[in-house]
Amino acid sequence: MAHRQGITVGFVPARTNRYLDAAAGLPLHPVAVQAWLAAGDDGWADPSKLTGPGRRSAVLLDAARQSMAESLGVRADEVSFMPSGTHALQAGVLGVLAGRRRTGRELVHSSVEHSAVFKAADWHVAAGGTVRVVDVDRHGQVDQEQFLAAALATGVGAAVLQAANHEVGTRQPVEPVASLLAEAGVPLVVDASHAVLYGELPENLPVFSLDARLWGGPAGIGVLVIRRGVRWAPPFPVDDTEDRHSSGGVSVPDAVAAAASLRAFIADRSGQAERLGRLVDQVRTAIPRLISDAQVLGHPTDRLAHLVTFSCLYADGESLLSEFDRRGFVVSSGSSCTSDTLTPSHVLVAMGALTSGNVRVSLHPGVTESDVAEFLAAVPSVVAQVRAELPSMPESTASPPAGPDPAVIDSRGRRCPLPILDLARAMPGVAVGAVVTVLADDPAAASDIAAWCRMQGQEMLEATELDGGGTAYRVRRASPA
Amino acid sequence: MAHRQGITVGFVPARTNRYLDAAAGLPLHPVAVQAWLAAGDDGWADPSKLTGPGRRSAVLLDAARQSMAESLGVRADEVSFMPSGTHALQAGVLGVLAGRRRTGRELVHSSVEHSAVFKAADWHVAAGGTVRVVDVDRHGQVDQEQFLAAALATGVGAAVLQAANHEVGTRQPVEPVASLLAEAGVPLVVDASHAVLYGELPENLPVFSLDARLWGGPAGIGVLVIRRGVRWAPPFPVDDTEDRHSSGGVSVPDAVAAAASLRAFIADRSGQAERLGRLVDQVRTAIPRLISDAQVLGHPTDRLAHLVTFSCLYADGESLLSEFDRRGFVVSSGSSCTSDTLTPSHVLVAMGALTSGNVRVSLHPGVTESDVAEFLAAVPSVVAQVRAELPSMPESTASPPAGPDPAVIDSRGRRCPLPILDLARAMPGVAVGAVVTVLADDPAAASDIAAWCRMQGQEMLEATELDGGGTAYRVRRASPA
Numbered sequence: 001m002a003h004r005q006g007i008t009v010g011f012v013p014a015r016t017n018r019y020l021d022a023a024a025g026l027p028l029h030p031v032a033v034q035a036w037l038a039a040g041d042d043g044w045a046d047p048s049k050l051t052g053p054g055r056r057s058a059v060l061l062d063a064a065r066q067s068m069a070e071s072l073g074v075r076a077d078e079v080s081f082m083p084s085g086t087h088a089l090q091a092g093v094l095g096v097l098a099g100r101r102r103t104g105r106e107l108v109h110s111s112v113e114h115s116a117v118f119k120a121a122d123w124h125v126a127a128g129g130t131v132r133v134v135d136v137d138r139h140g141q142v143d144q145e146q147f148l149a150a151a152l153a154t155g156v157g158a159a160v161l162q163a164a165n166h167e168v169g170t171r172q173p174v175e176p177v178a179s180l181l182a183e184a185g186v187p188l189v190v191d192a193s194h195a196v197l198y199g200e201l202p203e204n205l206p207v208f209s210l211d212a213r214l215w216g217g218p219a220g221i222g223v224l225v226i227r228r229g230v231r232w233a234p235p236f237p238v239d240d241t242e243d244r245h246s247s248g249g250v251s252v253p254d255a256v257a258a259a260a261s262l263r264a265f266i267a268d269r270s271g272q273a274e275r276l277g278r279l280v281d282q283v284r285t286a287i288p289r290l291i292s293d294a295q296v297l298g299h300p301t302d303r304l305a306h307l308v309t310f311s312c313l314y315a316d317g318e319s320l321l322s323e324f325d326r327r328g329f330v331v332s333s334g335s336s337c338t339s340d341t342l343t344p345s346h347v348l349v350a351m352g353a354l355t356s357g358n359v360r361v362s363l364h365p366g367v368t369e370s371d372v373a374e375f376l377a378a379v380p381s382v383v384a385q386v387r388a389e390l391p392s393m394p395e396s397t398a399s400p401p402a403g404p405d406p407a408v409i410d411s412r413g414r415r416c417p418l419p420i421l422d423l424a425r426a427m428p429g430v431a432v433g434a435v436v437t438v439l440a441d442d443p444a445a446a447s448d449i450a451a452w453c454r455m456q457g458q459e460m461l462e463a464t465e466l467d468g469g470g471t472a473y474r475v476r477r478a479s480p481a
Numbered sequence: 482m483a484h485r486q487g488i489t490v491g492f493v494p495a496r497t498n499r500y501l502d503a504a505a506g507l508p509l510h511p512v513a514v515q516a517w518l519a520a521g522d523d524g525w526a527d528p529s530k531l532t533g534p535g536r537r538s539a540v541l542l543d544a545a546r547q548s549m550a551e552s553l554g555v556r557a558d559e560v561s562f563m564p565s566g567t568h569a570l571q572a573g574v575l576g577v578l579a580g581r582r583r584t585g586r587e588l589v590h591s592s593v594e595h596s597a598v599f600k601a602a603d604w605h606v607a608a609g610g611t612v613r614v615v616d617v618d619r620h621g622q623v624d625q626e627q628f629l630a631a632a633l634a635t636g637v638g639a640a641v642l643q644a645a646n647h648e649v650g651t652r653q654p655v656e657p658v659a660s661l662l663a664e665a666g667v668p669l670v671v672d673a674s675h676a677v678l679y680g681e682l683p684e685n686l687p688v689f690s691l692d693a694r695l696w697g698g699p700a701g702i703g704v705l706v707i708r709r710g711v712r713w714a715p716p717f718p719v720d721d722t723e724d725r726h727s728s729g730g731v732s733v734p735d736a737v738a739a740a741a742s743l744r745a746f747i748a749d750r751s752g753q754a755e756r757l758g759r760l761v762d763q764v765r766t767a768i769p770r771l772i773s774d775a776q777v778l779g780h781p782t783d784r785l786a787h788l789v790t791f792s793c794l795y796a797d798g799e800s801l802l803s804e805f806d807r808r809g810f811v812v813s814s815g816s817s818c819t820s821d822t823l824t825p826s827h828v829l830v831a832m833g834a835l836t837s838g839n840v841r842v843s844l845h846p847g848v849t850e851s852d853v854a855e856f857l858a859a860v861p862s863v864v865a866q867v868r869a870e871l872p873s874m875p876e877s878t879a880s881p882p883a884g885p886d887p888a889v890i891d892s893r894g895r896r897c898p899l900p901i902l903d904l905a906r907a908m909p910g911v912a913v914g915a916v917v918t919v920l921a922d923d924p925a926a927a928s929d930i931a932a933w934c935r936m937q938g939q940e941m942l943e944a945t946e947l948d949g950g951g952t953a954y955r956v957r958r959a960s961p962a
Binding site for chain 2: 017019021024025026027028033036037040041044045046049050051052053054083084086087090094114115116119120122123127213218219220221236237238239250251252253254318321325330331332333
């Protein structure tokens with residue numbers, strides 16, 4: 001291909017799978033491409049330079065900041081462009097901590113924040129700060145009073161709460177929390193990346209971050225909004241050519257493309273929240289009917305309109321994802337950011353939800369009713385196939401790895417979902433009221449065995465750490481089911 | 482314009498000035514635009530995702546890293562993409578310090594490094610580290626033995642030395658310094674942004690950073706090379722989706738465009754170093770003939786081929802830059818990164834060079850012989866005009882601000898270059914062998930008065946800080962000139 005000259009790339013065939021993974025980012029919006037090309041002509045120079053090209057870049061950057069501010073209902077001088085959504089969020093969190101260093105060094109955040117917040121928290125602790133994590137309920141929502149109690153304690157430098165969760169869609173009470181914290185002078189830092197898309201953002205957020213990939217902007221740009229009056233200091237070294245509005249370096253064409261594509265996205269989204277909400281409702285209603293032992297996650301009503309997540313027993317997310325891909329659908333699984341690691345999704349663990357067999361479906365304006373209908377039509381056979389391919393299915397003839405005591409199942413060394421498969425297979429041999437013990441060392445087992453018990457009406461009694469690694473989970477057969 | 486829909490930008494007329502400011506960045510290379518568009522189609526997704534689009538992005542990112550590595554003569558796993566050249570340099574410096582925290586917390590760097598290094602050093606000090614700055618000679622070059630002595634002292638975590646200076650072009654002895662430090666186990670971190678362009682980079686640099694803007698790549702991308710065996714740890718929080726190869730977030734289209742445009746730049750550069758070197762030599766020879774009281778800066782021979790800087794007395798750089806712009810030439814002035822502040826260029830101050838009236842001319846493959854000839858033709862009248870517009874010229878009739886004692890000139894409150902103008906004007910009334918005192922509070926005066934004395938054959942005796950601010954400079958009239 002002529003337009004690839006100058007770089008050797010492997011030939012990657014274009015795929016036309018239905019893309020149901022909007023929460024991982026959208027392809028470049030055509031307006032983003034047009035704006036990037038136009039800004040590349042006049043905005044290639046460093047906008048901090050006093051030369052002609054520098055001044056022309058600065059004019060474009062100012063226009064992009066103004067356009068972004070109008071889209072968000074804030075002032076232009078409250079908008080900063082950052083090199084990514086992650087950078088924007090971390091700069092928001094750590095910059096408020098830096099600005100309020102004398103007030104307090106404690107960072108308060110919920111247990112279901114984006115992994116970028118946890119990484120920023122680790123960094124804050126390494127620098128001598130402290131962190132308090134506020135738990136969520138089984139829908140993934142913080143209790144407003146509990147969050148406020150933590151955030152209003154003495155010595156709190158910053159409180160962080162996402163507007164809505166990126167994995168399960170549950171909204172957090174950011175509007176009342178921001179107001180009550182503002183009265184006490186504590187600025188709430190909000191990851192607003194997903195909630196901003198369909199206009200669900202309250203107006204009173206003092207600090208919030210966005211990721212341009214989610215509306216079809218370039219990958220290399222995020223937005224940090226710091227409202228007037230908030231104390232904020234750059235948490236990372238900046239160069240002389242940078243200010244708080246372009247911390248970490250900013251590409252003017254990327255900023256122009258991000259602003260232009262957000263404006264275009266907003267112009268196109270009329271009615272989309274309702275339409276995508278109806279499609280999501282169809283998925284939420286259909287999943288429990290289409291597959292056994294499945295759990296739709298997240299708050300039933302207080303949630304993002306365009307995103308739904310479910311988990312199913314006896315299947316692993318990565319296999320589901322691959323099989324959906326093979327059948328023509330792109331979805332996400334597990335923690336969308338940690339699916340390439342062995343750690344279970346911290347969001348699902350924090351909710352006490354089943355972590356294995358997790359599938360996130362997130363919609364965008366290009367998704368049609370028939371796309372969703374065809375996805376739902378594929379669900380039963382995809383799940384059945386993945387379940388059938390797992391070793392040691394409950395209905396298979398393979399022997400479970402039983403220890404010398406039949407009431408003890410040794411699943412150590414077996415990765416999830418195998419420990420719950422082993423438990424499910426052993427259950428018919430356990431008398432109602434009797435106790436069975438599962439030994440497991442996969443970190444996801446704690447969450448998954450508890451979730452399995454709830455789903456199956458069995459009783460999780462206790463979990464005891466074993467000498468030499470792993471955990472013993474004691475489960476009473478409460479239900480004959 | 483149709484391709485600007487979605488964003489309101491002020492109308493900025495395209496200018497066709499001759500661009501002689503390559504060291505501030507080049508317009509996007511056509512190959513960069515083509516590669517960005519192609520990679521936008523297949524590389525828009527987060528390359529850490531396990532979905533189809535994510536895997537296609539990862540393939541493109543790997544290909545870009547491989548291409549970049551081939552261009553630089555290193556291994557692909559030694560190449561990291563960063564969101565800017567500044568970020569790459571700071572991550573190189575602070576990452577080596579982080580990786581060698583137990584070995585030592587002292588950072589050694591030259592006094593003429595890019596401002597990004599000084600900012601990183603401030604940050605390191607705020608975190609409890611120490612910094613030792615190694616002086617340069619009047620050409621802006623460190624003494625190899627002196628630098629080694631500092632860098633080989635006990636407790637040094639990192640040593641930083643630019644391959645060549647971004648303001649005056651002087652090369653540093655990075656090849657021998659890197660080798661000798663390597664024997665002692667101290668990794669040298671090198672800002673190689675400018676030296677890489679025409680293949681002047683030695684092969685033994687353990688850590689070096691690049692800025693894609695300098696070869697026509699996108700603004701939002703820098704490159705950090707960390708050779709195998711160097712201990713390096715991420716100095717900033719990273720997200721789970723990032724590794725050391727994409728720290729701070731990376732845009733795959735930007736990475737692909739950076740790699741493709743560097744390859745194209747290298748393919749086109751044959752013979753350019755010699756050609757641009759001849760043009761630069763013409764400028765170096767012509768300037769002292771064309772204008773009085775001018776100084777060509779930087780090492781006479783051990784320097785970048787494509788860049789030349791000169792300073793002239795009784796003129797200020799910003800006015801020169803504006804007047805050149807009006808006459809159709811884009812050049813830079815002062816510290817290229819601090820020209821929008823009142824601080825004099827730290828590079829010129831460190832060299833003891835004249836900071837005012839500074840002009841940097843930096844060439845690129847698109848510059849023709851006639852461009853340079855026309856620039857040189859414009860120099861005399863541009864300088865004469867700027868000098869004529871300054872208040873209180875030596876040959877003007879305005880009264881100098883003399884104190885009660887005629888041997889004391891009170892230039893406090895007057896910005897450079899006015900203090901040296903006042904001194905020059907007073908000199909004819911000072912007897913040869915007598916002493917005149919200049920009181921000044923502009924921070925550039927220290928460097929400028931010393932430089933003026935050298936240029937005029939006068940003798941700078943001493944500088945004494947005054948109670949209440951400012952400095953008294955005592956100058957003996959050694960020469961009747």
